[in-house]
Every structure is written in C-alpha cells, then in structure tokens.
Amino acid sequence: MCGRYSLTVTADALAERFDAAVPDDWGPRYNCAPGQDLPVLANDAPESFRRMTWGYTPPWADESFDLINARTETVDEKRTFAESFESRRCLVPADGFYEWSDHAGEKRPYRVAxxxxxxxxxxGIYATWEPPQRQTGLGEWGAGGDETEEDDRIEAFAVLTTEPNDRIGELHHRMAVVLPEDREADWLxxxxxKADLLDPYPGDDLGWYPVSTRVNSPANDDPSLIEAVDAEG
Structure with missing residues (x-):
C-alpha cells in the first residue's frame, strides 16, 4: 500500500514538470498524509493542479469511507471505485513514498524513490462526496423553518496500488502504481x-532506504524525514 509520500520540489519545478499551474501557497512537503489536502491533476482540468483530500469516498455513500488506496486488480469491479476508474482519474505527484516493513528485523519506515x-x-482516482444533510437542533431553527448544515462537499482521491516489482518486493507486498512519464496524459x-497497470514500474532505478521513525507522525514535516538513516535510527 501507499500510506504516506513526499513531494519536495518547489512550485516552479512542479509546474514545469507537469506543464500545469500550481496553487500559490504550495511549498515542499516531506510527509504527505491521509486526511490532508494535497495537489493533484484531475482529468477534468489537467492544466491546473487543485487540492483534494487524501481519503476517497464514493459519491453514493451515506458515510465517509476515507480510503487512501484502491487495488488495481479489482478497481473496475468494485462498486466503490468503478465509476471513478472509468471517468474520474487523476495524477498524484510525488518524489517518493513511504512503506513500513520489518525488512531489518523490526518494523520501521523506508522511503521508496x-x-x-x-x-x-x-x-489516482477521485470523487466528490456530499455528506447527508442533517437537521439542526431545535434551538437553532430559524423563522424560515428547518435548516440544514452548510455545503461541506469533499473532493478526495485514492492512490492505485499493485503487486511490487522484485526490488520493492523485498520491502513490501504492495506498491503504488507509478506511471511512466509518457503515459501520464493517456491515464488522464x-x-x-487496468491490464496496463498490473505490471509494476521496473525496479532498475527505483530503490528504497530506511528513514527516521519521525515520519510516523504526520505532525513532522521537514527535510530530515527524507534523509537515509541506519536501520536502527
């Protein structure tokens, strides 16, 4: 799975890489985590990044699902994901993602990059979910009758995962679907x-190394998180 990632480039570098506008307040992120609003490129507006929440819920759901990953093997079969896979695709930019593994005998974080x-x-896939409207308390009723909560629609995404390549397989049994650069526009x-996504990105130049356990907390977000450490560090 992919439960945390990094995107440490500047806004200008991100805009140049994808030929797309970037939010004015964007800054490097070393510990992108579920529940955060993060930049993605959606197929309905590929010329501009926009922020979505990492934690997908299908539009028809009565409650929040907050799903951060979707298995490629079944993404077009599951009711939860099928419609988004067909028509609401996105690119989730990163320069690394974190996996937790007991590769060295103790479960700890590693960065894949x-x-x-x-x-x-x-x-990635995305959807817009609108929580069911709930009636306000009796003491909050206005003269006009029953009131409902203000619009709190959530636009959110999930990252597709697949079987790992041999190199990443030493670390974890799943990995994020990394798109070849020349297929990014095709994905959108x-x-x-789906068949094109089942084979993982080759591991020739995609490796991993241990990082600080400080990445365990989403509250930590600084350059030291992507630095290699001893497996005991």
Whole structure:
C-alpha cells in the first residue's frame, strides 16, 4: 500500500514538470498524509493542479469511507471505485513514498524513490462526496423553518496500488502504481486500461532506504524525514 509520500520540489519545478499551474501557497512537503489536502491533476482540468483530500469516498455513500488506496486488480469491479476508474482519474505527484516493513528485523519506515530523486506521478482516482444533510437542533431553527448544515462537499482521491516489482518486493507486498512519464496524459484521457497497470514500474532505478521513525507522525514535516538513516535510527 501507499500510506504516506513526499513531494519536495518547489512550485516552479512542479509546474514545469507537469506543464500545469500550481496553487500559490504550495511549498515542499516531506510527509504527505491521509486526511490532508494535497495537489493533484484531475482529468477534468489537467492544466491546473487543485487540492483534494487524501481519503476517497464514493459519491453514493451515506458515510465517509476515507480510503487512501484502491487495488488495481479489482478497481473496475468494485462498486466503490468503478465509476471513478472509468471517468474520474487523476495524477498524484510525488518524489517518493513511504512503506513500513520489518525488512531489518523490526518494523520501521523506508522511503521508496528514484535514484535521481525525479518527480513522478502515481495513478489516482477521485470523487466528490456530499455528506447527508442533517437537521439542526431545535434551538437553532430559524423563522424560515428547518435548516440544514452548510455545503461541506469533499473532493478526495485514492492512490492505485499493485503487486511490487522484485526490488520493492523485498520491502513490501504492495506498491503504488507509478506511471511512466509518457503515459501520464493517456491515464488522464482514459486510454490506460487496468491490464496496463498490473505490471509494476521496473525496479532498475527505483530503490528504497530506511528513514527516521519521525515520519510516523504526520505532525513532522521537514527535510530530515527524507534523509537515509541506519536501520536502527
């Protein structure tokens, strides 16, 4: 699975990499976590990044699902994801993602990244969910009759995962779907089928290394989190 990732480039570098506008308040992030509003490129507006919450809920749900990942093997079969896979795709930019593994004998975090620290795109799906409206308390009724809560629709995304390549398989049994750069536009356009995503990104230059356990807390978000440490560190 992919439960945390990093995107440490500047706004200008991100805009140049994807040829898309970036939110004015964007800054490098070293510990992107579920529940946070993060920049994605959606297929309905690929010329501009917009923030979505990491934690997907299908539009028809009566309660929040907050799903951070979707299995590629069943994404087009599950009612939860099928409609979004068909028509609401997005790119989730990153320059690394974290996995927790007991590879060294004790479960700890590792960062997966390209050897040259390049920015890449993970395949994502998104949806807009509107929580059921609830009647306000009796003491809050206005002269006009019953009132409902203000619009609190949530636009949120999930990252697709697949079987790992041999190199990442030493660390974890799943990995994020990393798109080849020349297929990113095809993914948004709906021209990448499920079968194309089942084979993981090759591990030739995609490696991993241990990082500080400080990444365990989403409250920590600084450059030290992506630095390699001893497995005991």
């Amino acid at each position: 390209f050897d040259d620290e390049r920015v890449f795109a993970m395949a 356009a709906g021209d990448v089928a």
